[in-house]
Amino acid sequence: MRYVVAIDIGGTDIKAALVNENLEIISSSLRPTPKLDSAAVKTIATIKEIVNELSKGYTVSALGVCVCGVFDDINGICIWSGNLDWKNVHLQELLAQELAIPVVAGHDIRTAGTAEMRNGAAAGYANSIFIAIGTGIAASLVIDGLIRSADGYAGEIGHLDVGGDAQCVCGRKGCLEAEASALAISTAYEKAAGKSGVSTEEIAKLVRDDDPIASQVWNDAMLALARACETLITTLSPEAIIFGGGLAKSRELLINPISDALDKRLTFQRKPELKIAHYESTAGTVGCAMAAFDLINEAL
Numbered sequence: 558m559r560y561v562v563a564i565d566i567g568g569t570d571i572k573a574a575l576v577n578e579n580l581e582i583i584s585s586s587l588r589p590t591p592k593l594d595s596a597a598v599k600t601i602a603t604i605k606e607i608v609n610e611l612s613k614g615y616t617v618s619a620l621g622v623c624v625c626g627v628f629d630d631i632n633g634i635c636i637w638s639g640n641l642d643w644k645n646v647h648l649q650e651l652l653a654q655e656l657a658i659p660v661v662a663g664h665d666i667r668t669a670g671t672a673e674m675r676n677g678a679a680a681g682y683a684n685s686i687f688i689a690i691g692t693g694i695a696a697s698l699v700i701d702g703l704i705r706s707a708d709g710y711a712g713e714i715g716h717l718d719v720g721g722d723a724q725c726v727c728g729r730k731g732c733l734e735a736e737a738s739a740l741a742i743s744t745a746y747e748k749a750a751g752k753s754g755v756s757t758e759e760i761a762k763l764v765r766d767d768d769p770i771a772s773q774v775w776n777d778a779m780l781a782l783a784r785a786c787e788t789l790i791t792t793l794s795p796e797a798i799i800f801g802g803g804l805a806k807s808r809e810l811l812i813n814p815i816s817d818a819l820d821k822r823l824t825f826q827r828k829p830e831l832k833i834a835h836y837e838s839t840a841g842t843v844g845c846a847m848a849a850f851d852l853i854n855e856a857l
């Protein structure tokens with residue numbers, strides 16, 4: 558049996574796992590993403606520690622890593638990441654210098670989208686969109702059977718203008734992720750309720766209990782997501798939209814209001830199936846493992 562380490566670098570956490578070639582997670586680790594790390598020095602050191610820790614007792618053949626932001630998948634370069642404060646970080650090269658195993662680096666959402674396309678909720682559709690809602694929001698666009706990234710710039714739907722007034726990490730106001738990411742929902746609820754440290758899982762529970770403040774914040778976020786979905790449907794006409802990332806744990810609380818809003822908003826467009834990611838919030842990890850096994854299989 559062969560093993561790889563899969564690491565998903567998000568704006569809040571670094572999720573890592575030791576994965577076997579049946580794509581089974583053997584062990585996993587979760588650490589906070591280092592802050593104030595624009596040169597990625599602390600993140601590289603953390604990844605090295607994680608690989609050493611997860612490799613104990615196993616022979617690891619490769620590392621697959623994915624990261625949020627605008628990412629050049631061919632060269633493994635993070636061009637820009639608002640949530641990590643990275644610009645032109647040569648992630649694949651930096652990791653390869655530090656580790657004695659082959660490394661492949663990619664975009665977090667396209668990597669997760671690949672897992673969903675091969676084995677998950679997007680399997681069987683020639684045209685689909687995988688939307689991950691976590692600290693930020695981005696999409697993997699499958700058009701005519703292929704994930705399209707346009708040199709890494711495509712799919713940054715978190716920065717579609719949905720007409721709000723919240724400040725976004727990109728420097729503008731009104732972006733989707735400033736209105737409807739897990740971080741944005743928590744921030745908006747905390748501001749409205751005068752509380753702090755409230756997770757989206759707790760807010761979702763309050764929504765189920767008909768709490769008026771939580772329901773208002775949630776409905777505003779769902780409307781912003783529906784507006785973005787409408788734009789994507791009108792432009793790309795996917796057969797399915799798949800929701801992943803932390804917010805996908807809310808399942809019907811996410812799908813139903815977006816579906817209802819689309820029923821009111823769409824006129825001539827075909828309505829896609831709305832689904833929750835098969836791998837839920839581990840799609841990035843599974844996708845990284847797939848990329849790592851692809852790398853070692855190509856080398857054989």
Ligand SMILES: [Zn+2]
Pocket residue numbers: 715716725726727728729732
């Ligand atoms: Zn933005």
